[in-house]
Amino acid sequence: MEVKPKVYAASHPQPLSIVFPAELMAELNETVELDYQGEGPVDYSRLDASIDKSTVALIGQMDLPRERLVRMPSLKAVFNVEGNFYQNIDYDYCFKNNIHVLNCGGAYSQAVAEMSLGMALDMARGITREDRRFRSGKETYLADGCRDSVLLSGSDVGFIGFGNLGRAMLTLLRPFGCRIHIYDPWVPDTVIETQGCIPASLEDVLAHNRFIFVFAGVTRENQGFLNKTMLEKISRDAFFLLMSRAAVVDFDALNTLTSSGYFSAAVDVFPEEPVSPGHTVRKNEHMILSAHRAGGIPQAFSLIGRMVLDDLKLILRGLPPVRMQRAQWETVKSFASKPAG
Template sequence: MSTPAPDPIPAPARPVVVLRPAPQRTDRIFTPAALGSLRDRFTVVDLEKDPSEEALEEVLPDAFAIVGQPDLPAQRLSRAGRLRALLNVEGNFFPNVDYATCFERGIHVLGCGPAYAPAVAEYALALALDLARGISREDRAFRAGRERYVSDGNADAVLLQGSDVGLVGFGNLGRGLNRLLAPFRPTIRVYDPWLPPGVLGEHGVLPASLDETLSRSRFVFVLATVTDESRHLIGERELHLLPDGARLVLVSRAPVVDYPALLSHVARGRLMAGIDVWPDEPVAPDDPARSLDGLVLSAHRAGGIPAAFETIGDMVLDDLTLIAQGLPPARMQTAARELVGRYRNRPVT
């Protein structure tokens, strides 16, 4: 006589959402109202105070969604039989997940990049205006008693209005910045090898090669993500293509630019640059960048503002609600099967 099969383990009454958001904090990305709604709709297991691997292993079999991006190799994913969504709330897709397994199993892999895009785009525009008019430089001079009045302080000033502008990359950041630049009526050239000319044309920008984008632009915004192909995409050869007096704004990923080469051009007075991301953070106290007047320096703060963080929590709540109803997510960025494994991002600390 055969032994009857055991009854299947019943699923929890409400889908289980695991919170392990580090380096984010739950109270930073969720307003009290949003967190309350999340707890009303789901069984929330908060691992923020105990982010250990053991605690995660214990809840994996019941997890419907994980908010965060812990290490998820194929073996660990095999123990997460009910997992339907992985929601990255840091801002980068890391190579610590077996994405192929996620896609094979229909697990939604989502990122919060769209939440940061408006803040970063505004900041990039602010850096460009500063570089155009020497705002922070002349502020420092004024405080030191070296101010120059009227036209004396404007010998290298230029207009953003009507300028030739180049965008290197046209993802969330590029599209957000393109909208902000519209009132300045620039000519915008875009280099993005992941997009066909038709897509760029629909946004009113000119598709261009990297060389053309650099050589014909007074302002260049570096907005590309980092992959093996884009590491040092802007190197010595490319920097030489920029016209004398060009302004370069870097707000995406540090490895895209050869920093020693860029600082050399700035030190010689050929280029100016606004930099928000650095190869090593925090920047060393004796880093030569600190002493260059042709730089506007920023400590990786373009996107991390309260409005962006709270948007992340709202996105998570909305998309989890949709997925639980059998609908596709609508607010967070869906990882592309063909691209997510190519990113070489580092965590932001």
Template sequence: MEGNFLPNIDYGFAISRGVRILSISPVFAEPVAEAALGMALDLARGISRSDRYFRQGSEKYGLDANRKAYSLHRQHLGFIGFGDLGRAIVPLLAPFHPTIKAYDPWLPPEYIESMGCQAATLQEVLTSSKIVFVVAGVTAQNQGMLNREAFLSMPAGAALVLVSRAAVVDFEAMLDVAATGHIRVATDVFPQEPLPLEHRARRGDNLLLSPHQAGALEQTLAQIGVMVTADAELIARGLPPCLCKIAQPETVTLWRSKPVEQS
């Protein structure tokens, strides 16, 4: 069982023989979505930053503590990628009544608009959003897509929430731009995991770090068995699976996810 389509299967041969190839990735959408919302709130309101200041004895009070804070209410938000995870985050944002733009080259504008969002170009999402959720899986077409220029094009003080795969971004460039104070970053994923103790991200400013924990809940892992069993029963009855993600011949060979390297 795997949450990604890895390059360890001859997909063309399997599909031509009628073999179903499924991923259990949809099971992680809801838990990662709520973690992403928590990260966005923290970056916007400076919650963990104020906690650190308290522990250092340098806290500020009232408005002085919020000079660089902003609300999610009626805010301009953006999505890069709009698969299972993006669609799980959108309903959580509804109480804030935001304007949401989404970029996903694998989806038609009509699909994005059916979710109450505006289809947009990558540049439009980056330049107009106060908070950008990066939820795109890594493919042959988007590795390192978010580079230094992309981060610098974001509004000053904007926040980036990275909860998909680190390979979508130029990770070092992201750290560089965050260090200048131009953007704030929350990330649940890293180029190498566990992150080396000497890695600069551990000492970086304007960073909220999460150790790839967003989807790893016991209740979520238990749900994998329910999902796989239900789809296996459908297949045994001659019906198509409906809970797991199905490998599509047009795109499955473009995925570039790989098992996380452990040090």
């Protein structure tokens, strides 16, 4: 009887059934001998009792210090199905022993980009604001209700960050004919220019664009880099969209500036989640609020499962993964995202 490769899964905060719907789950079980601990946080006593020299892959975001990794000499890959590179893995050991640490963040890109586009159009045309006014009997009809409306088409647009999210957003914006200015210190100017965009400094992106999309990941070096001084460079008629990680922004300053009408914002991520019931941001009429909903749609989760399966099969054949994002020695230790859920 064929002995299948052994895979251990502890996928919290997402149940494995969301990442692997029935058809994908059947394919996974055909490919490997799956040991799924079930829902809930990682049960480390069970994990340690289950892993051994025959374990070839892990699915989840479990802590992997050297002393745990050395017990799995056949380990070939760790599949993160939440979306971030956390500092709970001995990356040096993984790189030295040719263990792929893979991230599914790209699976959320299309969903976040579409949400970003929707929020930008909402702010440009005052859609949710006017809905609230209508429900309270304060609506204004025809042109009188559009005095501050603008077109996204042909506008100057700024991106802060040009990774997975920025590139997905660029595709959606192309039909609008925008002039897109990009700040990303990890991306060469020539790459930005090849995409038909304009490399720009952070100050220029903030000061000279009507729509500003924040797609930057958070690292040890850039936490809070969009501070009050930087945010004050934004023009009063601009729309600021925080779609990636709240830790890159001085959130109190953002809330204060927008509350006073300095500029408008849309926010999908917050420094602490859930946001406290009494937080002043709930009363901010110049900010569209979304409870970290941009990426986590069913289609994104099933895409993660498909990506894991595709790369797992390649790795088992002795080939490199091509679907998921690989941890890079030069950058992975810089990431500082907080776990979701």
